[in-house]
Each structure stands twice: as structure tokens, then as C-alpha cells.
Amino acid sequence: xxxxxxxxxxxxxxxxxxxxxxxxxxxxxxxxxxxxxxxxxxxxxxxxxxxxxxxxxxxxxxxxxxxxxxxxxxxxxxxxxxxxxxxxxxxxxxxxxxxxxxxxxxxxxxxxxxxxxxxxxxxxxxxxxxxxxxxxxxxxxxxxxxxxxxxxxxxxxxxxxxxxxxxxxxxxxxxxxxxxxxxxxxxxxxxxxxxxxxxxxxxxxxxxxxxxxxxxxxxxxxxxxxxxxxxxxxxxxxxxxxxxxxxxxxxxxxxxxxxxxxx
Numbered sequence: 606x607x608x609x610x611x612x613x614x615x616x617x618x619x620x621x622x623x624x625x626x627x628x629x630x631x632x633x634x635x636x637x638x639x640x641x642x643x644x645x646x647x648x649x650x651x652x653x654x655x656x657x658x659x660x661x662x663x664x665x666x667x668x669x670x671x672x673x674x675x676x677x678x679x680x681x682x683x684x685x686x687x688x689x690x691x692x693x694x695x696x697x698x699x700x701x702x703x704x705x706x707x708x709x710x711x712x713x714x715x716x717x718x719x720x721x722x723x724x725x726x727x728x729x730x731x732x733x734x735x736x737x738x739x740x741x742x743x744x745x746x747x748x749x750x751x752x753x754x755x756x757x758x759x760x761x762x763x764x765x766x767x768x769x770x771x772x773x774x775x776x777x778x779x780x781x782x783x784x785x786x787x788x789x790x791x792x793x794x795x796x797x798x799x800x801x802x803x804x805x806x807x808x809x810x811x812x813x814x815x816x817x818x819x820x821x822x823x824x825x826x827x828x829x830x831x832x833x834x835x836x837x838x839x840x841x842x843x844x845x846x847x848x849x850x851x852x853x854x855x856x857x858x859x860x861x862x863x864x865x866x867x868x
Contacts, residue, residue, distance in 0.1 A: 611673035611814040613637075613646050616688070618653035618661060620681045621700075625655060629679065636678060636806075643807035643852040646673075646814055658684055665691035673814035674698065676806065682737070696813045696821040698806070704796055705739045706805040706826050708775055709746055710833035711842040715773060715792045723747040727771045729754055729791075731764055732778030738823065739775065745827045794842075803847045805829040808855025812863060815856075819863045828862035829855050 615637045619629040630652040637648035649672070653660040665675065665688045677688055678700040689697045716726050724747050730739055733753035743751050754767050756778060768774050773792040796802075809829055813821065832855045836844035844851055 611646060611817075612669065612671045613640050613644075613648045613810050613814060614651060614668055614672045614675045615640070615648055616651040616653065616661075616664060616675055616677055617679050618655045618658070618684065619679050620655050620658070620684050621679045629653075629655075632679070636676060639803065639847065640676065640807050640810055643847055643849055644811040644814075644856075646811060658687070661688045662691040665695075665697070666693070668692070668695060673817060674810045676810060678802070694818060696819070698809060698813070698821070700802045701736050702738055702826060703804070703806045703809065704802040705736055705742055706809075706829045707801040707833060707843060708739065708794055708796060709742045709827070709830040710804075710837070711794050712743075712748075712773055712775065713746060713830070713834050714837050714842050715794065719772070719792065721772050724749040726750065726773065727752070729764075729768045729771045729774045731768075731774055731776045732756065735777050738826070739777070741823045742826055742830070745823055746830070798843070800843070800847065804833055804843060804851065805855050807847055807852040808832070808857075809859050811852060811856040812859035816860060816863045821863075824865070825859055825862045828858040832858035 615633045617629050617633055619627060633650045633652055637650050640646060641648050651664050653664060661684055672695055675692055675695055675697045677685055677697050680699065685699050712728065716723060726748055727750035728743060728748050729752045731754050733740060734755045740751060740753060752767060754764055768791055771791045773794060775794045833844055836851055836854050
């Protein structure tokens with residue numbers, strides 16, 4: 606099978622959506638349209654019942670052989686783990702993966718423009734348990750001091766105290782950074798921009814679909830983050846897009862990383 610007839614499957618049961626009454630299928634078709642428009646790859650959509658978690662296992666385990674990659678948005682981490690096991694050798698990319706890529710890119714852009722070497726920077730992840738892939742990405746990026754904080758820590762360790770002396774806070778929980786002293790407030794990176802999970806998505810999926818039997822790991826995510834940094838205009842934290850030009854840039858970076866021998 607050639608890479609030109611590879612398909613991307615867009616699959617979700619909406620288990621991570623706060624409102625369980627949200628219709629998942631229209632959202633999946635929106636993602637599929639973006640992926641097709643940006644990459645030229647055909648897509649298939651598989652909306653699932655949130656009340657039947659076993660559907661993820663059966664659906665991912667019975668994908669057509671033409672599927673070269675899966676995008677799994679709005680799914681809880683435990684179900685995403687099950688989906689990856691069911692998919693076998695077919696790589697699965699989640700919304701958290703692509704969001705983490707963009708957040709790392711925004712962080713690197715912010716710290717670099719502030720003249721702060723990454724190795725001497727202190728970064729706090731607020732709500733770290735909601736996005737486990739972010740910490741290893743920070744390590745690979747070369748951040749010298751990483752502190753993780755979760756809502757359960759607030760009683761004994763308020764965030765404003767933990768963030769004292771930090772150069773940046775990545776706020777995954779939302780709204781937790783408003784209590785900072787404005788005179789010493791660190792740079793705050795959020796995922797409020799709706800484009801954040803979409804910027805690296807088409808390019809990463811394109812690379813995976815064109816390179817079967819590869820290992821998807823944080824090194825590949827880091828390569829995508831660097832591509833976003835290189836595409837970011839002056840005075841912006843992230844590039845414009847997603848669009849075809851950004852897709853090509855990210856796909857090239859991911860393809861190069863996928864071809865590297867395992868460490």
C-alpha cells in the first residue's frame with residue numbers, strides 16, 4: 606500500500622467533554638474536514654457511545670487496513686490508553702498530544718524572546734495530572750527546573766507560592782493564575798486559544814500516514830514543537846494557521862524525527 610491511499614480515522618466517544626449532551630459526530634466531521642483540507646488525506650469518522658467504553662476497543666481493533674493514523678479527540682486518558690492498546694501498530698494521536706506540542710512551542714518562544722536560556726528557566730505546570738505528556742516534553746526541551754502542581758495541592762501549597770520565582774506557568778486547569786502578584790507575575794501559557802490543539806495536528810498525521818510501522822514518541826512531538834517555533838512570526842507566541850504551509854513544515858519535521866533510530 607502506498608502512502609497516497611492511506612486514511613486517517615477520527616474517532617471519539619466524547620468521554621472527556623464536560624457536557625455529556627454535546628453531539629460528538631459534528632465535531633469529528635469538523636476535525637476530519639480540517640485534516641483532509643490541510644493534508645489531502647482521506648478520512649473516516651467513527652463516533653462512539655460514551656456509555657459503552659468497550660466500543661473503543663472493538664472499533665480501534667477493527668480499523669480498515671488503509672488507516673495509517675488515528676486522531677482521538679475529547680477522550681479521557683484511561684480510554685485513550687485502551688484505544689492505543691487496541692490500535693496495535695497504528696499510531697494514535699490525542700488532542701492532549703497536539704495541545705502539549707503547541708504549549709511547548711509557546712513556552713520556548715516566550716522564554717527565548719525574554720532572553721532566558723531554557724536550561725536556567727523554572728517552569729510550573731498547573732494541573733499537570735490532566736496532561737501527563739507535558740512533563741517529559743519539558744525535559745526534552747531542556748527546561749532546567751520543572752515543578753508540577755495540581756488542584757489537590759492547593760491547601761498545603763497555594764499556586765501563587767509555588768510559582769514564586771518561576772519564569773513561566775503553564776496553566777492547564779484554567780483561571781488559576783489570576784492571584785499572582787502583578788509585580789512578580791511569571792509568563793503564563795494557557796490553552797485558551799482554540800487553535801492550540803490544531804496547529805500541529807494535520808502535519809503530524811500526514812507524517813504518520815506516510816511512514817507506516819514507526820514509533821510515535823515524545824521526540825517526535827518535540828520535533829513538531831520546534832517546527833511551530835520556527836514558523837512563529839515576531840511578537841506572536843504561536844504561528845498562524847493551521848494551513849497547508851504549516852502542515853508541510855510540521856510534517857517534514859515529524860518525518861525526520863520518525864526516521865531517527867530509537868535511542
